[in-house]
Amino acid sequence: MAKDQPRAIVKYLTSFLKADWSVEDYPLRYRAQAETDQVPSWVVQIINWWAMTGVGESKEEAYRSLQQRLEKRRAAGRRLPRPGKRVPIELASTNRVDKHPDIAERFLREVIGFASGGPVFISDQSSLADFGTGDRIHQYMEKIRQVFDVDATDIKSGNLADIFERIHKT
Numbered sequence: 001m002a003k004d005q006p007r008a009i010v011k012y013l014t015s016f017l018k019a020d021w022s023v024e025d026y027p028l029r030y031r032a033q034a035e036t037d038q039v040p041s042w043v044v045q046i047i048n049w050w051a052m053t054g055v056g057e058s059k060e061e062a063y064r065s066l067q068q069r070l071e072k073r074r075a076a077g078r079r080l081p082r083p084g085k086r087v088p089i090e091l092a093s094t095n096r097v098d099k100h101p102d103i104a105e106r107f108l109r110e111v112i113g114f115a116s117g118g119p120v121f122i123s124d125q126s127s128l129a130d131f132g133t134g135d136r137i138h139q140y141m142e143k144i145r146q147v148f149d150v151d152a153t154d155i156k157s158g159n160l161a162d163i164f165e166r167i168h169k170t
Contacts, residue, residue: 004029004047011047012084023067026083030059040132049087056133065133092123096161103148103164111143128158 007027015025027047033040040055042062054066074080081087097104104122108114112131122130128137137158144152148167155162 008047008084010084012082015083021080021083023063023070028063028066030062040136046083048084049081051087051089055130057136061133065129068129091121092125094123096124097122097126097164100164100168103167104160106147107144107160107164107167110147111140122160124159124161126160128160128163 004027011025011027015021018025026049028044029047030042030044033043040062041057042055042059044054044059044062044066046052046066052066052069054062054064054069056062056065070080108120108122114120128140131140140158141153144150144163144167148170150163150167150170152163152166155166
């Protein structure tokens, strides 16, 4: 959005004053989501890097979620782009989740709560944290147990491909 660009420009220019960036160095946009049980109440996005988002039931929780995603990327040895710079959307592989289309559809409908056939993209890197944090993840784990009779609580990452594979094996 054009109104976001002045913040992006300022963050871009100030990014040259240091070499190691954290979430505070990026231009952010917060948005309240529609009230529903299907999505968290808040989302925060990095302006010009729209794929890097955080979600939560409060602005603070969404911010912490974004902070964790940035740190996870850094810990994996992936470079952080310069604040304010446009970052093209990269779609992650779907090879693993594509092996379980029936499980994925049922999971999204009965565990996450999305209507069948809705526009939801999940990749091999998608996790329960993409749909909520904290108590919501605990609720999802309980729902997985109820719907699929599978305990996935030991899958700490909440990775959906790992969960689908566990469900498939039972």
